Amino acid sequence: MTATVPSIPDDLIPDILLRLPAAAVVRSRAVCKQWRDLVDDAGFLVEHHRRRPPAPLLCFRRDDPPLADPDHTTTTSPRKFRVRLDAVDLRAGETNKIFSFAAPARKDHWRWGPLRIGYTPGSHYERDRLSATYLVNPARRRWSRTQSGAGCGGVLGFYLHRPSGEFRALCHVAKSYLANDFRILTLPPAREVQRRILGGPHTAQQLMGAVPTESPPALVAGNLHWLRQGDGGILVFDTVAETARLMRPPPPVDGAHVAAQTLLEIDGKLTMTTVTVAGTVNLLTAAELWVLRDYERDDDDSWARQLGPVPLPADEIARLGGGAVAVVSMEGDVVVRCAECMLQCDAMGRVRGRYEMEGRRFVGVPHLFKESLVPHAHVDGREVLTGFEHIQSPPFFLDIYQDDD
């Protein structure tokens, strides 16, 4: 009966293109004029970003030994470390390489922003000092290099400062043995402002309580959130006012040993994963996902249990030296950071994937990455050529297709 040539109605094309990974969207620009106009539309790009499935990040690291120097006559060449960052496609059970590179091993600091990645390699020459900070958007292969934040020990958080439209970084400044200091760096390459953060009711010592966590902060409602070590409290950094405060965590559960594990942004909401710890060997038997329902509220009902208890493969986790557990979707997908790998489990507690790399150390990154093709004037690749005349790309792009031998 149907004799017509099968084709797709024009008004269904956006729905299809919105589901493509970023690189495929970029390729689809070349299919025809209509597609290019569609894909270049700012509204399309925002919606595309909104729909990208959140992908847990995997970071692998390998430290190369110093070059052999049997006579000990000269100083050895600096050790190098190799870093590779992958994003996990939870549905497909695949990993996609975001970037990899090698760099001299020194104090190196890594922090991830929500859409873009801030990379701050340590200086070769001076400890505790950043030689450069890169703003990178891996989905667009765009970057900017900014000057050093002299004296800054590490970037704790990275955010878009809405009033100014600038990317900024919250930095920790180790002031010798006297005190801890926190500063804000304004990151566009054209100018860099460094200043102390304004007071707020909480002190640097309380901010410091958030520092030991390896987690990048969860960015929700424009604010950065960390789980404080020890007391399970939540520390909030308001990115507009640029002050810190404390937030009420989910209520404690009676009769069970429950530990707060991970703060994540899921579907625009602040969530906390808690785990039930059982037995004398501290088996992680189940996880729950709590969601902050109403960001503005701050009472006992502001948190709701969204999921749980989600069973965990406790014995497998224990065997692999598993620690940090994160529920990474409202459907109950769970990732567990283990000693050498990351486990992916489903809502039934079954292991669905195990991610590791031979010869590399797994460095857990409890963070969800969503590709974004939305352009930003401050992450636009062109500036990098000033000051980088001799190379075309920063290291993380140079190595991206090389084999990791």
Add this chain to the structure above:
Amino acid sequence: MAAPESGDGNNGAARMVTLISSDNTRFEVEAAAASLSQTLQLTILDGGGGGGDGIPLPNVDSATLSKVLEYCIKHAPAAANGGAPNATAVDRAELERFDNEFVNIDQSVLYSLIMAAHNLEIEGLQSLVAKKVADMIKGKSPMEIRRTLGFPDPTPEEQAEMNAHMLEYGWAYE
């Protein structure tokens, strides 16, 4: 077989409706399943499709319609749960498995499904087939995409633009 004409007839046997394909095949299905189609829902709410009447669907042939109804029957219970916030993980996994299997079909059948889902406004099916097409083209070059989707061969100008794009965005073609 005529269903009681009471408004929300959730009592007793499920109400059935008849759909008629473009090649005059009659399909009898539960009203709840057919109502996944926004287009049909209004007619059915008005009491149409019952008894000997049937709702004619001049744009959908019988092969496509039977496929569409297979989807609707499978998804109707979950849809009745109102987006299924309480659906268990088992239900969801089962539906996911069904969906994957369901779109594992010839391209020509897939395109007929796309048209039907579009005409009948079946939201879940529309996104399922859109996802399937996205999966089909996501690893392909612009030229391969054009061929896959049955576009005409590019003009020399279009070809030149494709080449220029590939030079500029080489990384996206790896």
